[in-house]
Amino acid sequence: MPPAPAPASTLDPANLHAIFKAYDVRGLVGDQIDDALARRIGGAFVAVTQVSTVVVGYDMRPSSPGLAGAFAEGASAAGADVVVIGLASTDQLYFASGHLDLAGVMFTASHNPAAYNGIKMCLPGARPIGAETGLLDIRDAVATEVTGAQTGSVTNRDVLAEYAHHLLSLAPVSGRRLKVVIDAGNGMAGHTAPAVFDRLGDQVEVVPMFFELDGTFPNHEANPIEPANLVDLQKRVLAEKADIGLAFDGDADRCFLVDERGELVSPSTLTGLIAARELTREPGATIIHNLITSRSVPEIVTELGGTPVRTRVGHSFIKATMAETDAIFGGEHSGHFYFRDFWRADSGMLAALHALAALAEGEQPLSRLLQQYVRFVASGEINSTVADQAAILHELEASYAGTPGVALDHLDGLTVAHDDWWFNVRASNTEPLLRLNAEGKDEATMVTMRDAVLSVIRRDQ
Template sequence: MPDVNTLDPANLHAIFKAYDVRGTVGDQIDEPLARRIGGAFVSITGAPTVVVGHDMRPSSPGLAAAFAEGAAGAGADVVMIGLASTDQLYFASGHLGHAGAMFTASHNPAAYNGIKMCRPGAAPIGAESGLMEIRDAVATEVVGEKTGTITETDVLADYADHLLSLAPVRGRRLKVVVDAGNGMAGLTAPAVFERLGDAVELIEMYFELDGTFPNHEANPIEPANLVDLQQRVLAEQADIGLAFDGDADRCFLVDERGALVSPSTLTALIAARELAREPGATIIHNLITSRSVEQVVAELGGTPVRTRVGHSFIKATMAETDAIFGGEHSGHFYFRDFWRADSGMLAALHAMAALASTERPLSDLMAEYVRFASSGEINSTVEDQSAVLATLEREWSAASGVAIDHLDGLTVSHEDWWFNVRASNTEPLLRLNAEGSDAATMERIRDDVLNVIRSDQ
């Protein structure tokens, strides 16, 4: 590989994204850069102590160690928690009261790595809350008046205990298939499930920690990566299947028939459980979750609040409204009692707890929350995104009975359907989500919008 300068401003602008740092190892991210980011992180946040975790990617331990050296060199004490899921790092940040840094590229392929950073209490750091200031501070090596200490601790047991205190699983015995995708759920799932004892029969899939992802990509939002789990659930006659992404902060469900459960449906279920615990509470949902979420929350006496896509917006709105729970259609679920952070494992425990408390199969339990037909997210490569959005708005604003808003991209709503089109933050893509009162309505709206989006392709 030719010599690279990861500190080049063009590279820094490329890898500092809206919510995290992410790029390919060697040419975009390396240990010297991680060391600089550690110093810059301490300089910008003023954190006296930083907790650092990492996933199972081959490059992660070295990058985490380099970040720790930079943070200590800037004067902060560093607490290393070693191998961890992202929600385990958030737990450590909240439980210990320290700022945090997690080395992971989540669901990205093996060549990638990255950093998710937070303030004490798992408060997010994104483009609008300090991340770009950290980027700009990387250019200058930060040297503190003293060198901080670097120590190690293990929070896995405390993490598992805390999750089970929030969503205990009691009732009938469940047969559960878990596909860890060779990601960090291979570490966290055993710690959680062993505490459930005979309440659950766990069937493991791809629990070996392997950042090369030898079986399939650890990205459960792609249907192809769920096929193995669906087949295993059917073969084992299991009650439920759980699929986690690489850093285990997202979870997707498969029911006993091998069918995928929409994250919007799981959002509605968890909202109902949280509202039973705290009647009248506020529930956050992003604007591409199913309309059924808003309906369920309102029917149960809660207050639904709609927000933009993205964890920093969800967390900020949760803080403003003291919401008890928030859900995104991408499989992220946020809990007030988990420092408003997202946890795929906690979402899974809620689903298991609801299932164990009834004799009904998961498909039947979830059916009451499935009220509309959804397209799922459809991506289209579009160079002039603004022009296409303007065309869509011009054509649809004349339609009868529609309302238009720009909370995040373009949303057009009708009594019987809605669609949202928004631009990607990092790629020349437009993302379409559509929903209708029935499949035929959804398909008509979906196809009409796609015809405009893809008219020049």
């Protein structure tokens, strides 16, 4: 879908309502996001959060340093001190926020194409800021330029080594030597992976792919949830006879795995593996999973004596539920993994280290190690453009309501569950899309259910 015509100014209310999303700010550079807007957001952030100091990081996109600098100007003009950590992955920014106990702001558009940029914000301790926890207040405060009684300072600090040390303290890797292919996608894993893996010495042989920081993404999109963007990694794993392949998105807060056969590993499977490891460390702990995660995860958690808790899709819901339940770990099927000991923030690199640690502890190949965490067949997320999303959801609900052995719930969209299968259909927050996820006890069951639901969703297409 082509973007809407740009407003006369990035400060126009229509533009602000378009780019302030549920969890962050995101838009086209120049047309929707520019230095003038970043400067205003800096002042608004300080005015709304009332923080005295904010730590700022940015990714490798050409526009990111300038936008981060403009934000720092606005925040310091509003009276806050600014600590700039420079080039960073999003989880490195969360580390800085937690480690220094400061509010944090990250300039990145994650996996979006090169023309985009955005802003992720958090309170001290990496506590999330979303639409329901202050983000829309910041949006509304942008209209007024904020000036403090005195100007705050702007200083630089490098936290990369401390970040790497902390991750390895949470998931140390020891045992047999591993050969690991890492596809950074020209994103920020090209910055963080060397800092982390160099500390492992001879324990790991790294085969780097696309480590050069380049926000134009010359090789492929830095969006590993799309299988097409993992083809290069799959081929390289096979060619190198590697033990595992790792793929990171643009800001390196998500990680996807490829096994030694070149096969893609479901994020739900990795969630099951990490949950098992964390439950060994803390028996009986609570594990969070979102509602499109495989049914395998709550089954495994329960069998291991843990408490599974189901949430809506989205990091703000995961983090809030983790805080309420003191959960030790949370996983999302989108490739986000959250750790209590990482300030309940998500870290693709920490998830990768857990996978490497489990693999190095034994002699099994990754595919065999993960077999115990794969119990159902999933469709993956299927998006359909639908003009009247509510009408389709109502029709699907009416079709299954009252069916013997079927349960419905509305935690996020519509979930319909049976002992042999389940599906969830939910509307996009930003586009006229319905997102379908389905799972069955076997391939035939999943395909039958998936196609039946799609026939309703796409009937008029």
